[in-house]
Amino acid sequence: MIELKDIYKIYSDGDSEIRALDGINLRVSEKEFVSIIGQSGSGKSTAMNIIGCLDVPTSGSYFLNGEDVSRMGEYELSDIRSRTLGFIFQQYNLIPKLSVFENVELPLIYKRMEPRERKERVERALEKVGLLDRYKKYPKQLSGGQQQRVSIARALAGDPKLILADEPTGALDSKTGIEVLEFIKQLNREDGTTIVLITHDHGIAYQADRVVKLQDGKIISDEVVAK
Amino acid sequence: MSIKQAFILAVKSLSASKMRSFLTMLGIIIGVASVIVLVALVDGFKQQLVDQFESMGTNLISVSIPGRGGNRGVTPDDVMEFSIENAEVIGYVSPVVNVSNLTVKNGAESVTTTAMGTNEFYPEIKGLEVEYGRFLEYVDVERRQKSCVIGTYIANELYQNAQSALGSELKINGISYTIVGVLEEVQDSEEGSGDDIVYLPYTLATGLSWNGRISSYAFSAAEKELVEEAENRIRAFLYSVFNDSNAYRILNQSAILEVVNDLTGTITMILVGIAAISLLVGGIGIMNIMLVSVTERTREIGIRKSLGATPWDIMSQFVVEAATTSSFGGFLGIALGIGAAIFAGNLMGVPAKPSFGAVAIAFSVSVGIGMIFGYFPAKKASRMNPIEALRYD
Known part of the structure; x- marks a missing residue:
């Protein structure tokens, strides 16, 4: 599913250069649930941006679902994001002036899907996160946990092969955090969606099947979690 | 999207x-x-x-002949003859004598107005409509009868109304004229407007004007499309008389509209x-x-x-x-x-x-x-x- 080969991401700032990713090699198979853990500055955000096709590496190659992303231009990146990816963010990142329904519908619009199919998909996704009855509400009218569930619905509405979750529980209290995490696990178990979760929290990271530790732009450990 | x-x-x-x-x-x-x-x-x-402008007649061609005191000139009869010879392009023609600042009286009441000396064809050329009575006629002009046609402003100022003005006497320079017609109102009957006017036979008006001359002629082309042709013929005719293109000026309505x-x-x-x-x-x-x-x-x-x-x-x-x-x-x-x-x-x-x-x-x-x-x-x-x-x- 994911294949990172010798990925370098170097930001040069005049004389000094920052190696955000310093030779990363990583393979993630289909239906895996992987956590990437690291302190701030470890390069995990950069890794997430590259895996999420929001950015391209300075060097190295990245194959997502067999496609070479590392040489893609803006339009191809938009296209592959639209076709294969779903994002869940720490700050939910819902658009405040759009209703729950419209927020979930958004990625489907960018997929150029017909309105009737969009409606079906949105309803299915909202049903899955248990918020179908709130479809007319606006993000402000929902609790943090509910907003994150809306963003999960948005991520899965387009049937992505890969969901990237960036600190999905970071803004939630521990109880709701666990609930949200359960949803994500369920997605992986029941739908077979590949999940890459990025966090700094060990407790969260070890909910996954596999934990990759990043430090100073390098992978320092890659272990399978014993259940 | x-x-x-x-x-x-x-x-x-x-x-x-x-x-x-x-x-x-x-x-x-x-x-x-x-x-x-x-x-x-x-x-x-x-x-x-x-x-x-259109109400003044779109077929209108004005010719003004400023006096030079020379012995060359055109008489109304010459112009009439020319028009009849060119009847296929020229509809009507009227000599025009303009007398401004003329005081007219009815008893003790008086107004200062403009008088126009014309012949009987002038309404056809300018598109004037007579509301009561009639316009000047051939006999008025030819026999120099003291008839006049007035605008509504004069009628309202000197008489009770247009109807009572009809048939009354109007004194122009101390001479009594009979009002034979009152024109239709054209501009709110205000002073200085198109309604502030008196029409007289041109044969009498020359006596009222300061130089006693006919200063201009109003022609109408037989049809709108013939304005240019009519103008050319008038120009040729005037040139043959004066041998000097500065002696006269020709103005047509469509040129003004342009x-x-x-x-x-x-x-x-x-x-x-x-x-x-x-x-x-x-x-x-x-x-x-x-x-x-x-x-x-x-x-x-x-x-x-x-x-x-x-x-x-x-x-x-x-x-x-x-x-x-x-x-x-x-x-x-x-x-x-x-x-x-x-x-x-x-x-x-x-x-x-x-x-x-x-x-x-x-x-x-x-x-x-x-x-x-x-x-x-x-x-x-x-x-x-x-x-x-x-x-x-």
Whole structure:
């Protein structure tokens, strides 16, 4: 599913250069649930941006679902994001002036899907996160946990092969955090969606099947979690 | 994203901040309204001028012959003969003697007016209509009968009304004339207007004018299309008499109309140019707000990009939003402009009719301005880096 080969991401700032990713090699198979853990500055955000096709590496190659992303231009990146990816963010990142329904519908619009199919998909996704009855509400009218569930619905509405979750529980209290995490696990178990979760929290990271530790732009450990 | 979707989204985001949207539109509203009002007023004014000229007869050809005291000259009989010989192009002709500042009296009451000495054909040439009685006739002119036809201003000033004026006596320079006709009102019966006039047989009027001459002739072409041909023949005839093209002047109505058209055209251009500046200012206002809006919505742009929006999607969203703002402003401006044009027209006594052309142009220009001035902010939005945009607070 994911294949990172010798990925370098170097930001040069005049004389000094920052190696955000310093030779990363990583393979993630289909239906895996992987956590990437690291302190701030470890390069995990950069890794997430590259895996999420929001950015391209300075060097190295990245194959997502067999496609070479590392040489893609803006339009191809938009296209592959639209076709294969779903994002869940720490700050939910819902658009405040759009209703729950419209927020979930958004990625489907960018997929150029017909309105009737969009409606079906949105309803299915909202049903899955248990918020179908709130479809007319606006993000402000929902609790943090509910907003994150809306963003999960948005991520899965387009049937992505890969969901990237960036600190999905970071803004939630521990109880709701666990609930949200359960949803994500369920997605992986029941739908077979590949999940890459990025966090700094060990407790969260070890909910996954596999934990990759990043430090100073390098992978320092890659272990399978014993259940 | 389809244009329809972008439009729905634009309406949503505009209605989310109504006050700001309204203020943004204000420049466009004022610009569009002023274009419509100005064009309507100038058109109305022009129509008024044209109507006035046309009411004087579109087939009219005026010939003026300033006196030089030489022994060469034309007599009314010469001119008559020439007209009859050229009857296929010339309809009517009348000598015209203009006597200004003439005091006319009915008993003790008097007014100062203008008298015109003409023959019986003058109403045909100028399109005059007689309301009561009749116009001068051949015998009046030929026998120098003391008959006159008056305008409604004179009738109202010196007599109770037009009907009672008919058949009464009017004293011109101490000599009594019989009023044989009262003309139709042409201009509100005001002093100095077309209704402030007395028509006399030209054969008598020459005695009232300071030089005792017939200073000009009014011709009418047999048909509108023949005006030019008639004019050429008149010119040739006059040249054969005077052997000097400076001795006479020929003016036709369509030449005057052309001048009016040119003049109002220029006025329209200038005024619309000024109004267009306010449209431009409105466009800059839209660009300004769109730039602010793009910055404010940086995070939204990041989210949309992460969800698969292409740069084109983002750009079309903002361009459509700008175009929606300006076209909505355009609609309001059209409504305001039509209302204001009718109101100002009534106030100024000008038949201001908002023209469809002006409305269509003002509207399409306003949409165009939205798109042009929305393009730059939209381009900026579409180029945003999704990672930075997502991190933006």
